[in-house]
Structures are given as structure tokens and as C-alpha cells.
Amino acid sequence: EIVLTQSPATLSLSPGERATLSCRASQSVSSYLAWYQQKPGQAPRLLIYDASNRATGIPARFSGSGSGTDFTLTISSLEPEDFAVYYCQQRSNWPRMYTFGQGTKLEIK
Amino acid sequence: QVQLQESGPGLVKPSETLSLTCAVSGYSISSGYYWGWIRQPPGKGLEWIGSIYHSGSTYYNPSLKSRVTISVDTSKNQFSLKLSSVTAADTAVYYCARHLYSSGWYFIYWGQGTLVTVSS
Numbered sequence: 001e002i003v004l005t006q007s008p009a010t011l012s013l014s015p016g017e018r019a020t021l022s023c024r025a026s027q028s029v030s031s032y033l034a035w036y037q038q039k040p041g042q043a044p045r046l047l048i049y050d051a052s053n054r055a056t057g058i059p060a061r062f063s064g065s066g067s068g069t070d071f072t073l074t075i076s077s078l079e080p081e082d083f084a085v086y087y088c089q090q091r092s093n094w095p096r097m098y099t100f101g102q103g104t105k106l107e108i109k
Numbered sequence: 110q111v112q113l114q115e116s117g118p119g120l121v122k123p124s125e126t127l128s129l130t131c132a133v134s135g136y137s138i139s140s141g142y143y144w145g146w147i148r149q150p151p152g153k154g155l156e157w158i159g160s161i162y163h164s165g166s167t168y169y170n171p172s173l174k175s176r177v178t179i180s181v182d183t184s185k186n187q188f189s190l191k192l193s194s195v196t197a198a199d200t201a202v203y204y205c206a207r208h209l210y211s212s213g214w215y216f217i218y219w220g221q222g223t224l225v226t227v228s229s
Binding site for chain 2: 001032034036042043044045046049055087089091095096097098099100101102103
């Protein structure tokens with residue numbers, strides 16, 4: 001089973017700053033990685049898929065990069081509504097299953 | 110616009126079976142795509158439970174496989190989750206979702222989630 005490890009666990013930044021979130025896989029997942037944003041009391045929202053493709057309606061300040069085992073979600077200039085928990089997710093082929101990272105909480109400094 | 114809505118008992122007794130249904134609107138399940146269940150214990154992260162194709166083909170999280178059954182009812186445009194022999198560790202918000210690709214992979218549309226508490 002592929003394990004995804006996200007860092008840091010908590011990131012404290014101010015609006016307008018740049019946020020860099022990391023997701024590391026225990027073995028290569030090629031570019032098959034997604035990022036989600038979850039706000040309190042809400043379902044997760046798909047932000048990025050296949051490592052670097054923005055989902056429909058996602059602002060351009062969100063970008064994803066990486067391949068293999070190391071991935072990054074970057075928010076270029078934080079807006080107040082961006083403070084939330086972010087999860088990465090991958091699919092493995094054997095066994096066929098999906099796993100999520102433990103999450104990074106992005107909080108207002 | 111694809112919309113999903115979970116429904117089912119909010120309280121289940123230990124050792125009993127948790128049963129939830131996900132009603133889909135804005136898209137016909139029989140047209141394709143995989144549909145899945147994900148859960149989130151209070152204050153914790155996300156765990157994929159399993160997914161089903163419109164044809165009924167399923168695959169499950171190995172850690173839950175022995176207790177999980179997911180089924181689809183295309184006539185009612187809904188799919189269901191059954192989790193047997195529940196314990197307090199199964200207390201969670203349960204989400205249903207549709208995969209982004211017809212072959213699976215990521216989750217693009219989500220229900221609002223329903224909290225299921227396991228307690229006597």
C-alpha cells in the first residue's frame with residue numbers, strides 16, 4: 001500500500017503570502033496525484049488532478065507540481081477563503097485502491 | 110450539475126450493520142463512471158471505503174473489504190453502502206462521490222456528508 005505523507009502538519013501564514021504544501025509518496029505514483037481543499041463542515045473540493053491540472057473553476061493562484069514521489073501544492077497569494085485543510089490523494093493499481101495524506105491545516109497567522 | 114445526497118440512520122448500535130444510500134441527480138448512473146464512498150472520523154483525515162461502476166463492478170479498501178458491500182440501483186439512480194459488524198471506530202462522516210474519470214481515479218463531485226455514530 002502506498003502511503004502519502006504531507007508536510008507540514010500546520011502552516012501559519014498571512015493573507016497575501018505564498019503557501020507551499022508538500023506531499024510525499026512512499027513509492028512512485030507517476031503523476032497520478034490530486035489535491036483537495038476542505039473547509040469546516042464541508043465536503044472536500046477537488047483542486048488539482050494528475051499533479052498539475054486545475055479542476056474546473058479553481059482559481060489560477062492554485063498550482064500543483066511534481067512527479068514520482070514528491071509533489072507540491074502552491075497557493076501564490078493567499079486569500080482569506082484559502083485557509084482550510086488540504087489533502088493529497090493517489091490511486092494505486094495493486095491493490096487497486098485510493099489513499100489520502102493525513103492533511104495540512106493552513107491557518108491564519 | 111451533478112448532485113449527490115447521502116441518507117440513512119445517524120445512529121447505529123455496535124455489531125450491527127450500517128446502511129447508507131446516495132441519491133444522484135443531474136446525471137444518470139447508468140451512463141457510466143465509477144461512484145465511491147469515503148469516510149472521515151471526527152477531527153481526522155479521509156479514508157476511501159470502496160467504489161462501484163454502473164454495471165455493478167466493485168473494488169474495496171482491503172482494510173474494510175471483509176465488512177463492506179456497495180451496490181447500485183440504476184432504476185432509482187442511487188447506490189448504497191453496507192458496513193457490517195460496526196464498532197465505535199466506524200463513527201464518521203460518510204461521503205458519497207463520483208470519480209472524475211470513467212475509469213475511476215479522483216473524486217470530483219461529493220455529497221454533503223452524513224454523520225453516523227456507532228453507540229449503544
